[in-house]
Amino acid sequence: MLPSGKMFQNVLFLFILFLGPSNAQRNEEALLSEKVGQMMEWATKHSVIRMNGDMFEHLVMASPRNYSVVILFTALRPQRQCKFCRQAADELQVLANSWRYSSTFTNNVFFATMDVDEASDVFKILNLNSATTFLHFPSKGKPSQADSFDPQVRGYKAEQLAGWVADRTNVHIHVVRHPNYARTVLLVFFLAVICGLAYLQGHNFEFLFKKNFWAICALGFVLLMTSGQMWNHIRGATYVYKNPKTGHLRYIHPGTRAQFVAETHIVGLCNAAVTIGIVVLCEAATSDLEFGKRKLMCLAGISLVILFFGGLLSVFTVKYRH
Structure with a gap:
């Protein structure tokens, strides 16, 4: 018969063995940590991540994943001549920058783009007929109808996108736009020309x-x-x-x-x-x-x-x- 101390150690070992995390669980946690770290690294360098088919399959479709991804499916190459695509991409950049540089920035949601010329197979799999479509891929489950945002119907301003993102992810983003000094510069130039002409005329x-x-x-x-x-x-x-x-x-x-x-x-x-x-x-x-x-x-x-x-x-x- 084993001493009481030795018996306690054996019972404790069996308890840890059966209730402790398995190798599969540890591998899944390590994979998730790697994916989150990779997404955070890209999002830190570029607020909007540019994805291809392989990145989409590994980081968006494959599990495990505890973060949401908002992707703009677009066609930005010049030969496509899609002006609306560029406008939608610019507004997404404004939204992503507002999220990236906010004090509440976390890994709950990431923003990305996918070009039809770089990931045509993904467009076919998702049955996308429009080159300017936003899709939200939730952290759990598959996208629903409400996870699709058509900017041509609902508008493409960053403020409108922020409202939709808040509805789908419960992440509230305060949109901040960089100042546009073009009109101010033109006004100053115009006034300078008038004053110069007035001075030359001896007014x-x-x-x-x-x-x-x-x-x-x-x-x-x-x-x-x-x-x-x-x-x-x-x-x-x-x-x-x-x-x-x-x-x-x-x-x-x-x-x-x-x-x-x-x-x-x-x-x-x-x-x-x-x-x-x-x-x-x-x-x-x-x-x-x-x-x-x-x-x-x-x-x-x-x-x-x-x-x-x-x-x-x-x-x-x-x-x-x-």
């Missing part, structure tokens, strides 16, 4: 030393910034939203984190009108005009303030409800 530049000129410039800058136009200039927002089913136009974005360009124009106009109304009221109180004219100025200023400040409240009320 007087005394207006540069007048307080009213700089006051108007400062006021215009404040109105531009408070309207949100610079924010939309950076994000590349659309002018208005047109419902593809009803054709109804929406000028006010139904949310507090975004706005349309038309909305910024409405807000800017209301702010400008309220400002003019206040200026008119101040002028009516301090000017040396006749009483009747000052009274009319006072009524005009009050009307502008009440009417357009009410318009601002209406815009904010619409956004607050959503």
Whole structure:
């Protein structure tokens, strides 16, 4: 009969042997760790991974896999002449960059592209007839109908893609666009040309030393910034939203984190009108005009303030409800 200490060691060994991880489980964990590490390495270097058929088979279709993959199936070669493909790829790049450089970046979802000229067999297997289709491959199971996103029908903006990705993966991505200074550079160049021509013609530049000129410039800058136009200039927002089913136009974005360009124009106009109304009221109180004219100025200023400040409240009320 074995001593009690020796018997305890044998029982403990058998317990570890039967309940411990098997070689198959350890191999599966090692393979999964290798795949996740490879995807993270590629995603760190390039936010959008360019896949071929072999990579797709090994990293997307084969198990084990605990991450989701969003793939744009496209045709980017010049001979294909697919302008829409390039636009969709650019928007995917914006979304992937926003995810890659966010503070919440994890290995829950990766973004990739597959070109029809590099992986035609994959297109045939998936029965893809369009070269601009987004597919989401979930971490478990096969893609469903909701995992397909057709940008030609639903739009291809990064913000729209982010909403779809959030629905499919529960990963919320705040889209951040790089500033586009092309229009600003053109405006500066245009103003420089005008000033140069005016200087050559001997025009007087005394207006540069007048307080009213700089006051108007400062006021215009404040109105531009408070309207949100610079924010939309950076994000590349659309002018208005047109419902593809009803054709109804929406000028006010139904949310507090975004706005349309038309909305910024409405807000800017209301702010400008309220400002003019206040200026008119101040002028009516301090000017040396006749009483009747000052009274009319006072009524005009009050009307502008009440009417357009009410318009601002209406815009904010619409956004607050959503």
